[in-house]
Amino acid sequence: MSLSQLIAFKPIAAIATTPNACQQLQPLCQTGDVTLYVPPALGDIPHTEIYSESLREFLAEQWSSHRAIIFCLALGAVVRLISPLLQHKSSDPAVIVVDETGQFVISVCSGHIGGADQLAQLVARQLGATPILTGSANADQLPGIDILGVPFGWKRGTGDWTGVSAAIARQQTVEVLQSAGSTLWQQHLPENHPFNFTSVAAPQAKIWIGPKQQQFSTEISTDRLPQVQWHPRVLWVGVGCERNTPKALIERAILEVLQAHQLAEEAVAGIATLDLKADESGLVALCQERNWPLRTFGAEVLGRVTVPTPSEVVRQEVGTPSVAEAAALQAAGVQELLVSKQIYRFPQLQPSEAERIGQAVTVAIAQAEREYTGRDGQLLLVGTGPGQLNQMTPAAQTAVTQADVVIGYSLYLDLIRPLLRPGQIVESYPITQERQRAERAIFLAEWGLTVAVVSSGDCGIYGMAGLVFEELRARGWQGKTPAVQVFPGISALQAAASRVGAPLMHDFCAISLSDLLTPWEVIEKRLKAAAMADFVCALYNPRSRTRTEQLYHARAIFLQFRSPQTPVALVRSAYREDEQITLTTLEKLTEVDVDMLTTVLIGNESTTFHQNWMITPRGYLGFT
Incomplete structure (x- = not known):
C-alpha cells in the first residue's frame, strides 16, 4: 500500500495484542504508512513499537494525535476501549477493526467525515478481506452527504x-x-x-x-x-492595500465585505493582488493562516483587464488603473465582478504609527466558474489483469477504490465494478477513444482530483500508461504535478501463457497486428525479425471487423522460417466466463476464429505439446 493511498489518513496507528493479530496487520506497515503498536508480552517484533502502559491508557494518549486507528481485536473490546474517548464525528479519528482471521475489515466510527468507510475498503483490498460498511448510504450506493464535496x-x-x-x-x-x-x-x-x-x-x-x-x-x-x-471555493478576493497594512485590518476588510453581501468565508478560493504585494507581510500571513493561495499578477497583465471603476491615481502609483478588481477578475477567469471594489479606511492611528502602518484596504470579489480544489491531483495508471478480481494485485485494487474518478473502457469497468464505491465518478469511453480518456484524466487530475485510468492486462503493455505519459509530455509536464503512479497488472500474454502451460520459458516478444497506429510495413519487418530469430511470439489484436487479412500475412511470414507443425495456442478472454482455448499448429492457425480479445502464442523451434500443455524448454535438462 503506497504513501499516496493512505496520506489522507496519516498518522495511522495499528494495534495488535496477539501474535496472530500482529501477523495480520504487518502487511500494512511495510511502507511506513502505518505504525504497528504491540504490548511488551509479544517481545521484540520487527517493524513494531511497544507500548508499556495499559492499552486503555495508551489509546487515550494517542487518540487526539492520530487521524486513524486500526485494531485487530474483538469488536466488543474496541467499543469499550474507545467509548470514553468519543467526542464528535467531525473530530474523532477513523476507527476500523480487522478480525483475527483476516477475513473482514469493519468500519466502526467516523465512517464519513473521518474516512473510516474508505479506509476500511482500502485496507480490505490490501489484505484480501471483505469490507463491512454499515451506513445506509453504502447500502443505497449513495455518497455520504457530509463528505459529498x-x-x-x-x-x-x-x-x-x-x-x-x-x-x-x-x-x-x-x-x-x-x-x-x-x-x-x-x-x-x-x-x-x-x-x-x-x-x-x-x-x-x-x-x-x-x-x-x-x-x-x-x-x-x-x-x-x-x-x-x-x-464550493469559487470566490477570488482581489485586495489592494497600503504598504505594511496589518493582517488584522486586511482580514477585517475581507470579512466585512463577505458579510455585507451574504457570502460565506468557506467559499473563498484565494487572494489575488498585484505582484508588488507578493511580499506584503499582512497578506502573506493571512493567506498562510487561512490556507488561501495568494495569486499575484504584473501591472501589465492587470492593466489589460476591463474593470468598472479604474483609477488614474492608482495607475500613476503602481502602473495599472486597478488592483483589487482587475486581480479578482484575472484570478477567477471571468469578465464580471460579483462585488465591485469596496474601500475600507480604518480609524486614524497615532502619528508615529501612521507613518509606518497602512490604513486603507480595497476589496473586490469575482466568482469563478470552476471551484478551486486546494488539492494536488494524481493519476493512477492501473492494470486490471485478465479480468477476475483475484488476478488483480491488491495495490491495483486499492488504487481503484481510492480514486475520486475511474476512467476506462466500459467492458473493463464492468469487470472491476465490485471495487467501486458510492460517490465515485465513473466515466466509460468506447474502445476507439483512448486519447479522449487520457485527455479527460489529465484534465481532472490537473484540477486536483485523484483519477484511476484502467486498462486490461498490464497498463504499460499496449495499455493506457504510454498514451497518458505522451499527453503529459506534450503539455510540458514537469514530472511532479499531477503526480503519477503506475500499478502493473498480469498482461494478456502472461494470462494466456498460464492457461496453456509454459510457452514463454525462453526468449519471447510481443507484436500487435493492429495497423491503426503503426504502419503495416513496420509490423511486417518486426514479424520477419521475430520469426528469423526464433522468438516465441505473442500476437495481440490479431483480427477485428475491419482488419481480417493481417493474421494470414503473419502466418505466411512465420512459415518462411518455422515448421508448419510449430505449436500455436489461441486464448480468448483468459480467466473470464467466456474463456476459449485452442491448441493448434502454425499450419492450421487461420482455421480458428479469432478476434480482438484473442492472444496468439506461436512457439519456437523447440516448443512442444505434451498432454495438452504447451512447453518451451529453457535448457535445464540439456536441450533447448
Missing part, C-alpha cells in the same frame, strides 16, 4: 447534517439547490436516488450548494426542515 475541495457550512442524512436514508425527497461548483456528483448517482434538483413544493430536507451564506436555524428540531450547506 470533499473531492472538489468544498467546505462544509452550517446545518443539521444528521437530519438531512436521516431523510436521505429514508428515501425522502431532498431538494438540492446548487448555484456553483461541479455537478459531476449529480451525474453519477444511482437511479433511485432521493435528490430533486428542481424546486419542489414540500421537501423533507434541503441541501444548498453555493457561495451564499444561507440564513436558517441550525437548531435540531422535529418541526424544522433539516437543511445543510456546502460551499
